[in-house]
Amino acid sequence: MSVPRISVLAALLLSAVSVQAQQRPDRVGPADPSAAVSVSPAPTLSGYDFFIVAGQSNAKGQGDARSSLRPDVGEGYAISRTGEISLLEDPFGNAETGSAWPAFAKAYTARTGRGVIMIPMAKPGTIQYRNPWVQDGKHWDVRYPDNLYDYSSELAADAYVVAEASLPDVRFGGWLWIQGGADAIAVYEGRQSMQDYEEAYHRMARKVYQDWGGPVMHIVTGGWTGGEVPEGVQLREVQNAADALDEVVVVYSDAYRFAQIGWHVDEVHWDQRGLNEAGTQAGDAAGRWAMGEGGTNPGPEPEPEPEPEPTESLVIAPNPSVGSPPTITAACKVRYAIFDSMGRRLLKGKSNRDGEIDLPNRAPSGQYSIQVRPVVDDPACVQETATFTIIN
Template structure:
């Protein structure tokens, strides 16, 4: 866990917030949302007011990979993520103090039918209640930051795509569960924008389930208010050589996701 004096952290956050608006983002999903990149290639920050909320200790720490904490069933990046890149780009565009709430878990499903043992699900039933964990962490961050949530960034779908390929889940069930999840977040946190990073592909595996998930994500963005596709280039990562392994994005890809997502989200402020 990143370590800084709580007193120093409080001074840093308050002094940064005094001259800039705060932007608070919840990052949720599965392993590519956690980050499986390379921290040595992640964006480094020394001066900008970029922070991560840590539930254990109820404090902020300077944002740096590996982002996230092993707390509340949620995970830390192994070892690089998209979020230092996102925060740095968003701050450059808006001058806002950026606070990231990292709330993702590798292998987690959207629909409970796709859940694997001990991996967790974002559905209303299942063995590991990730929605409850994310909500607990987010509400605590909102109280400490004394500002509303600006949006939810969602990077998830690989587990459900695999379940669709296996015949355990239908595309319609996945789409309905994701739509209901957005509604549950908004009921608990207010009518916040929901930003989707489109799911990529699992190399050497059938594309049928992944295409179904990708179509459902596009359809939600086209039909549901304040649901936006902020990154749609994941399908090209294998051709670009941007895969770490068969399913995870490398740090070049994660850095690119962060920049493009920040640009699209920041553009909505204008």
């Protein structure tokens, strides 16, 4: 099967990062305070959890605010990079129109009874691993001083102080993360390896946990409507596997389906249906984790367990037997037939439900064969033929 090509639109994901690192572009700048409607918080809940939203363009959101969900008044707030507090609704932060985050907050509050305050730090086109083609300040690789994690974390720490002063019982909720498309393309184009990506991702997750005392809450990256590439599948496998780390909680992993069912606005960006679904499921999973209930998103639907390979399970002991017939036991209830050395059928019947076959106490010396077959289909029990010897 031929590997589908990355289309022009998908390649644009990498355009912001695949240029020579010769000039330093502007990094994520502070939001314009006049763009946010500052409100005096009127909390209706006893506590609020602080989330940092980071990653690429689907973390930012390109949905439709008209179809976006909305937390109840007093339950969800947004805070800008300059400390402006507003109601949590779309367009959230720097979203084009709609995002996943009001839906996340609504589900999280429903599960935990705690409100949400979020700061938007997503940056489209950014990459996890800083390969030689990545532009300065366009990556999340914490080995380098121009990485976006440190920059975002510093701004978020300042915003956290404002949140604590404005709302009751503020706690860190998690680092909400949707990213990976740029790295999948970079691996596809031979600019880096999947191991490079995995190590960079794990480094950042450890840094989040070290700095904030909480995990990366990961919504696993989606797919492409123009055709999947193996590197995209492999990258999602790496992301799902990170759920085994203490520093990562995978809260949603089915976004790859959105390309299959048409929940995209273009080749790579989810529409509001996808954003609402990802946000709702991730918010509920994050809430279960916060409540200590476990049961966070377990990853993609597992492949059906293969049926066990049939094994020979007919037990004849002792064999040969002296003075009396052997004990014969099958793995399940079976029909059986016994033949002499000339191939003549001497006996037939059914075992008991435990597979035990009773033979006559008196049987002449000789070699015999037995054929068994299950009474009902049972993958652990098969049709078999065996031989045994009686010596009198």
